[in-house]
Amino acid sequence: MLKEIKLSPIGYVDTKSVGKEIRNRCNISRIVLDQGLTEGLEGIEDFSHLLVLFWMHMVPKEERRTLKTRPRGRADVPLLGMFATRTPYRPNPIGLTLVEILEVKDNIITVRGLDAVDGTPLLDIKPFDYWDTVDEVKVPDWWIRLEGKQHNI
């Protein structure tokens, strides 16, 4: 059984946004890949969206042992297992966000909707396709209450 897995960042996130601006769905960021990986982007501009996997490096090591959480600390949401939420406080704090591609130039992709702070190490980017979506999705009531909407538009 594999005990430890080692990854190296493929690049980093470049954004001027700070604080609450990061979570704004219209937030603009640049995905800056290591220059040696530029060739690996060829053809990515023919997709409209990407799945970005990043390392949430600001999560303190001790928080990776969290088991229960209340999303956004709100009292009107039940205490939940952290795997039932998108909290950064999880055993392997890998962030995963669906973003829109705005521009691809050399080793840089400008995207809309990435909720990662400036300097966040990137682990992978994957093109978003029809296998990444389903017609019928069920989410709990607390999720609808928290997000105040039913769909990403």
Place this chain on the structure above:
Amino acid sequence: MLKEIKLSPIGYVDTKSVGKEIRNRCNISRIVLDQGLTEGLEGIEDFSHLLVLFWMHMVPKEERRTLKTRPRGRADVPLLGMFATRTPYRPNPIGLTLVEILEVKDNIITVRGLDAVDGTPLLDIKPFDYWDTVDEVKVPDWWIRLEGKQHNI
């Protein structure tokens, strides 16, 4: 700049499927979490779908340096940058698959649609919500040709 990131598996994939069966969208697998993480699942059964992040441990180290690829080795698909495809041959071979939850019991989640071989180390599981999907998706012509369909039903 972070040079190395260390992860520990949170569990593994248990499936009887082998070879081509793995890629069948109806493939049934069990996500077996480390028993110490069972509490972290509370509330996950209220979602219909999960995003499963796993470590594609069968990818040889030298293949992680691949820059260009032809999806499924097919001559009728253009030579593409690996970031424009879902090839396992990428710098950090993290697999990401949207699956349907069939049952949650103790530390085990039975799911449909996970394309990971038996014994695959798990990195994270995240509930799938409306922020993980968009109404208008564009994919290249080669993708439609390869998958022979436009939507996951």
